[in-house]
Amino acid sequence: MDTKRRTGRQLKSADSAGSGSRAPRLSEVLAESIENIQGELGYSPDLKVRKVEIGVENPVQAAALHLSGLADKTSVNEFVVGSLLLNTDGWAQEYEDSSPDLPALLLSRILEVGEAEVQEDWNDIMLAVLSGDTAILIDGYTLAIICETRGGETRSVEESSSQMVVRGPKDGFVESVGTNVSLIRRRIRSSKLRLEFMKLGTETKTHVAMMYMKEIANEDLVEEVRERLNRIANEEVLESGYLEELIQDKTFTPFPTIYNTERPDVVAGNLLEGRVVVIVDGTPFVLILPAVFTQFFQSAEDYAQRFDIAILMRIVRYVSFIVLLLGPSVYIAFTTYHYEMIPTTLLINLLSQRENVPFPAFVEALLMEGAFEILREAGVRMPRAIGQTVSVVGALILGSAVVEAGIITPIMVIVIALTGIASFAIPAYNMAIAGRIIRFAFLLLAGMFGFYGITLGLIVLVAHMNSLRSFGLPYLSPFVPLSVMDQKDTILRLPVWLMEPGQSPQQIRAEMPEFKQVTSGHESELAPLIKKNENRGKQPKGEGEAK
Amino acid sequence: MGKVKIGLLQFFTLTVLFELGTALVVNLGMNAGRDAWMSILIGCLAGLVMFWGYVYLYRKHPDMPFTAYTRKLLGTTAGTPVAVMYIVLYMNLAGRDLRDGSTMLAMATMHNTPLFILSMLMILSSAYVLHKGLEVLTRTSLMFTIIVLLIGVFSLLLLILSGSIKLFRLLPVLENGIGPVMDSVVHQNYMFPFGEMICFTMLMPYLSDVKKGPWVIAAGMLISALLLSATMALNISVLGADIVERSPLPLMPTISKISISDFIQRVDIFVVMVLIIGVFFKVSVFFAAALIGISELFNLPYRRMVYPVTLMILFTSMLDARSFTEHLNEGGRLLYTVYPLFMIVIPVILIIVTAIRSYFSAPRPG
Structure with a gap:
């Protein structure tokens, strides 16, 4: 099915390319060229055409075309059209005297924009106009001068809403790839930082930037990423999630094998560790690869706080992942199969609670988890004004009424609430989702087989994670395969002077005056x-x- | 599968988990009474000698599994039936261990769940892991060795704290002389669990280091022997030799002696966890050995055979005996009638053939 669709797409794109070649190209007559471009865009009203005359004695007709909203109005007005109209007399004279190439003259003498080039290919011209550049057409030439005038409204840099820190930089990526690259460059002022641009998506022609540190990042890794990106033949690339699905190693796994972040400081840190970064235009979420399991439990804040505090925070995160995975299932296993393990007084208490509840613990947990998932989904996608109502309804009414109605035991409410909170303690949202999905599998196993099911489930889970790779890197490294030297920044976060490879603390601190x-x-x-x-x-x- | 090479640490942990397997929870070597711990150590030494025989064969043929060099050494006509017999042996061992494990589980906690369902869940998880490849199995073993060791340390600490260990129960050492100990070694301990290392002859071609690899595996055997021996000594010192002898799973009552201020008590679920992990890895290693043999002998893709072999092992385990007692009796008989043939006689023949061949084909000076 998929291959069919893909070949269909390829056929279509081949078709459009064919019709493109048959389509009217630039003509020597200016009006015809303008007509062609307008026709290609379906006479779209936001295509602005500004006709000018160059020269005084033998004026040459020219026109500047741009899409309003995409192009920066100031630069179009002042630097493109403005410079075309300004002191035309002098150089027109020159032009008539020596009659050189007019476009070259425009480029070298007249245009005040920072970046401009002569373009003859129809598709490239169209792409440039659609990206917000201004195209200057001149009567008598079958070419266009493309002036870089991209601009228009974008969101300003503000704090990322998905990855908060108490201490640490407060800027976050925006939807523009250029701004995002600059945010990274501002942090790493090194000539080793490399940037490559490509256009992905046969229809969307989205700008995608790939960044890495030369000499630090593995050459094979960079080549592999480049290759995988270039192989993409999708129609649309609207978010980095599209790319993530197309370039990740394995599709059928709940675990994310590519990290995404909104934070430039995280990206900078990962670049310096030799990872490759992929920035997609139109989304503030930047991809970092390869990503291993431990990375999803790190936060930018770990490096801003003292190392002992950072270690504590990390341990809390790992523990909450385990609570998220196993909390309800261990409770079910204990109360259904292994109640001898519960201290007697607590057991009596539990049993007296359960007396009024008609459902087995498994059904109870499933009901409650289901309700919690609904609440969470409702809370995430709801207009902010109603958010309060949901939390009140969810927490108070559902929580206490369900107990009073005798459907759920109070202790189950505690377990589910703990699990729910634990899922928020994991810094990476996609890892928390993975945990939420797997939790249901463990619920089922515990309901049917008690601890036997949980243990086997854990073995299969670990084996599954062991079978994963992220761009060749084993997912559970550096635990499996074990590498003692790489444990400095996993669960532990050693002091910075210990983390520098191949240097002793004395060397790093040598500069410090006493x-x-x-x-x-x-x-x-x-x-x-x-x-x-x-x-x-x-x-x-x-x-x-x-x- | 062909080119996968597996690191030494992973092999070490796989060996440890394989050896601990079911042996950790059963009353191993209780023919020797309260000197069971000694018979385990002596059994391990015998096992190491046998293992060194296998290593000799491995070093002569570092790229071949056992079934391949039987055919090379004995010729195709004689070698192929031998290889097939070994594959059947591995499947049978996997089936027997599966039966052991699921029955013990049923005894320990899952009283009402049908045996078939328990076995099926176990063998299906094993099949999933092997479907992912041998490398994944060994890597997973690393993680779970750590868990098993942590559980061990934790339980030992709690046992000491709750004051249940009475070392005098181990005395007198060698009350009836060395006789019962040797008897236990001959009847059981050199073969179970150490003789079962024969199946590592199928896995050793995947070792990343021909020279150090066997030493690492031998170290794994030794460490697990020490752990097993210490566990048996612990059981006896907590429960006394009498109870241990009569209990099928002595580690359970030992651990349930843990009681700290009425709050931490009955932590025997940890023993069940160790049991599950051990059985899982033991079954999986035999399973893997059988799979490697089949794919090598019949030249079939490894992955395609996973699920047929799963079914065979599952039904072997269900059909090999009508009751657990019969199963245990059968196992006891196999231990000194059939297994020595596979684990000593045939390898010795192969070693002799190899030695003669290499003696005659060795380049002579002059």
Whole structure:
């Protein structure tokens, strides 16, 4: 089915390319060329045509075309049309005298835009106009001068809403690939940082940027990514998620094998670690690859906080992933199959609660988890004004009423609530979703086989994760295969001076001057005080201040 | 499958889990009474000697599994039936272990679940993992060795804290002389679990290092022997030799002695977990050995044979005995009637053939 569709698409694109070649191209008559372009775009009203005359004695007809909204109005007005109209007399004279190539003259002498080139290919011209560039057509030439005037309205850089930090940079990516590249370049001022552009999507022709650090990133990896991106023959690339699905190693797995982020500092850090970054125009979510399991439990904040705190935060995240996966299923296994393991007083308490509830624990958990998923989905996609209502209805009414109605035991509500909260503690949203899906499988296994099912489920889960690879990198590395040297930034987050490869802390810290004396920097203001101290006796300054 | 090479650490952990397997929870070597721990160690030494025989064969043919060099050494006509017999042996061993495991599970916790369902779940998970490849199996073993060891340390700590360990129960050592210990070694311990290392002859071609590999596996055997021996000593010192002898799964009552201020008690679910993990890896290794043999012998793709072999193992396990007692009796008999043929006699013949061949084909000076 899929192959059929794909070949169909290819046929179609071949067709359109064929009709493109048959379609009217640029003509030497200006009006005809304009007509052709307008016709190609279906006489779209946002295609603006500005006709000008160049020269005074033998004026040459010319026209500047751009799509309003896509092009930056100021640069079109001032630097393209403005410079065409401005002091035409002088150089028109020159033109008539020596009669050189008019477009070349325009390029070299007249146009004030930063980037302009002569383009003869019809498809390229159309693409440029559709990207927001301005095309200058000149009567008598079958070419166009493409001036870079891309602009228009974009969102300004603001804090990313998907990955919050308490401490750390507050800028986030936006929808424009150019801005995003600049946000990264601003962080890594290195000539090793490489940028490659490509256009993906046969219809959307989306700008996709690939960035990596030369000499740090593995050459084979870069080549592999480039190859996989170039193989994409999709019609549409509207979000980095489209690319993610097309270039990831394995489709049938709940686990994400490519990381995405809205944060430039995360991207910069990953670039420096030798990963490749793919930026798609039109989305603030940037892809980072390869991505291994542990990466989804790291947050930008880990590096901003003290290392011991960062380790604590990471352990909390891993624990909450385990709680998310196994919380309800372990509860079911205990209460249904292995109740001898529960301390007696608690067991009596549980049983007295269960007495009023008609369902087995498994059905209870399934009902509650289902309700929770509905609440969560409703909460995410709802207009903000109603959000409050949902949380009130969800938390208060469902939570307590369901217990009072005798459908669910209170302890099950606790378990489900804990699981739900645990799913929010995982920094990567797509990893949390993976956990949420797998949780239901464990629920089923625990309901049918107790701990036996859970253990076998865990074995199969670990085996599955072991079979995954992200661009050749085993998904569970550096745990499996075990590499002790790479444990510095997994569950642990060692102090920065320990993480630098091949350097001793002495080398890194060598530049630090040794502070023997504590000076406050306000000595001049405190002069009388210090004098007094001196008078009192020859005390070291540090001690004096401590007093 | 062809070119996969598996790291040493993964092989080590696979060996450990394979050896611990079912042996960790059963009353291993109890013919020797309270000296069972000693018979395990001696059994391991015997097992290591046997294993070194297999290693000799492996080093002569580092790229071939066992079934391949039987045919090379004995000729196709004699070698092929032998190879087929080995494949049947591996499937049978997998089936027997599956039966062991699921019955023990049924005894321990899952009293009401049909045996067939328990076995099916186990063998299907095993099939899934093997479908992903041998490499995935060995890598998974690394993770679960850590879990098993953590559970071990945790339980030992709790046992010590709850004061249940009475070391005097291990005394007197060698009450009836060395006789019962040797008897236990001859009847059981050199073969179970250490003789079962024969199936590693099928996996060793995937070792990433011909020189160090066998040493790593031998170290795995030794470590697991120490662990098994320590566990048996622990069982006896907690329960006393009498109870251990009569209990089919002595580790369960041992662990259930744990009780700390009435809150942490009955943590025997951990034993069940260890049991499940052990059985899983034991069955999977035999399963893998059978699969490698089949795909090598009949030149079939490895993946295509996974599910047929799954069915065969499942039905072997269900049909080999009418009851668990019969199953155990059968196993006891097989242990010193049939298995020595496969684990000692045939390998010895192969070693002799190899030695003679290499003696005659060796380039002579002058």
